[in-house]
Amino acid sequence: MPSRDSSAPGALDLIDVLRRVRQNTACQWRTAVSPAVTMTHFLVLQAVSARPGGSQNDLCDTLGASPSTIGAAVTQLVTRAVLERRGGSPRGQAVSLTLTPAGQALYDQLAPAAEAFAAALVARVPEQQRRTVLQALRTIATTDLTHTVPGAESPAQDTELSCPPNS
Incomplete structure (x- = not known):
């Protein structure tokens, strides 16, 4: 829902x-990388490959x-x-995660x-703007506005989006 004055982008712009970026990257990922492994799944595999034995809480962080x-x-x-879960106990010991050979x-x-x-995405942003764009996106990604927006609840579950027809 773009603003009426195209020279002054608004909050809804x-x-x-952000919605378009998320949807387009998810859909392009399915074509370029894998139709069966989502970006979220890949990032979990990457994190566990880099640090086997971590917990789900470690992955959240x-x-x-x-x-x-x-x-x-x-x-x-x-x-x-x-992916394999190992360990855990009735006393609350964390379950560790490891990749299976597969x-x-x-x-x-x-x-x-x-x-x-990822390199193709980055290449679309002019080199002199990359640091600023990444910093702005990190700020947006790590800011919790639920306490500043009246009636807001905790963030909703992050789920992969469906591709629109013909994307």
Whole structure:
């Protein structure tokens, strides 16, 4: 919902652009990297490959994602036999996460395409603007506005978006 005055972008323009960025990158990811492994799933595989034995809480911290998002992704990856939960106890010992051999192979297979995809995205931003754009996006990604917006609730679960027809 762009603002009426195109010379003065408004807050809703930002919301629209963020929605488009998320949807377009998710849809392009499916074509360029994998139709079966979402960006979130890939980032979980990457994080666990880099630090095997970490917990779901570690993943939440590393990826800046909610426990429900990480929990759902971990469950889906365990079901696909590419991620394994180990340990845990009735006394509250954390469950550690490791990639199965198939999970490591999947990560190794997708990593080059994911890197190329990320490089292609970055290449679209003029070099002199990249640092500023990344800093602005990090600020948006890490700001919790729920306490400043009347009636706002905690952030909703982060889910992958569906592609629109013909995308």
